[in-house]
Amino acid sequence: MVAAALSAETTRAALFLAATVGNVLGALVNYALGRFAIRFEDRRWFPVSPLARQKAETLFARYGQPVLLFSWLPIVGDPLTLAAGLLRTPLTVFLAYVTIGKAGRYAALLWLMPS
Template sequence: MVAAALHGETSRPALFIAATSGNVLGAVVNFALGRFLIRFEGRRWFPVSPTNRQKAEALFARYGQPVLLLSWLPVIGDPLTLVAGLLRMKLPLFLLFVTIGKAARYAVVLYLTP
C-alpha cells in the first residue's frame, strides 16, 4: 500500500478502501475458523497456534469485545479474531470493532506516507 501511495497512480482513498476491506475479509475468515472449524486446530494449515489462541482468550476475558480494536496487531490480531468466533460473538459487532481498528491503522499509515 505504501509503495502504491508513493507511486501515485492510485488514489489514496482507493488504497485505503482496498487495504481495509481486504484485511477485514481476512479477519472474517479467522472468525469463521473459530466459529465453525476449530476442530481442525493443530493442523499444519490452521493459522493460529494453541498458545496464541490461549493468549487471545485471556485478553478477551480481561478486556471484552473492544479488544478487537487491536486486531490489526501482528501476532495477536489473528488469534483475537479467531477467539471472537469461538466465543460466538455477533458478526455485526465483530465487523464494527475490527473495521474501526484496521481502518485506523491504514489511515495512519497513509497519513504518514509522504
C-alpha cells in the same frame, strides 16, 4: 501499500478502501475458523497456534469485545479474531470493532506518508 501510495498510480482513497476491505475479509476468515472449524485446530494449516489462541482468549476475557480494535496488530491480531469466533461474538459487533481498528491503521499510515 506504502509503495503503491508513493507511486501515485492510484488514489489514496482507493488504497485505503482496498487495504481495509481486504484485511477485514481476512479477519472474517479467522472468525469463521473459530466459529465453525475449530475442530481442525490440530492441523498444520490452521492459522493460529494453541498458545496464541490461549493468549487471545485471555485478553478477550479480560478486556471484552473492544479488544478487537487491536486486531490489526501483528502476532495477536489473528488469534484475537479467531477467539471472537470461538466465543461467538455477534458478527455485527465483530465487524464494527475490526473495521474501526483496521481502517484506523491504514488511515494513520496514509496520513503519516509524505504527499
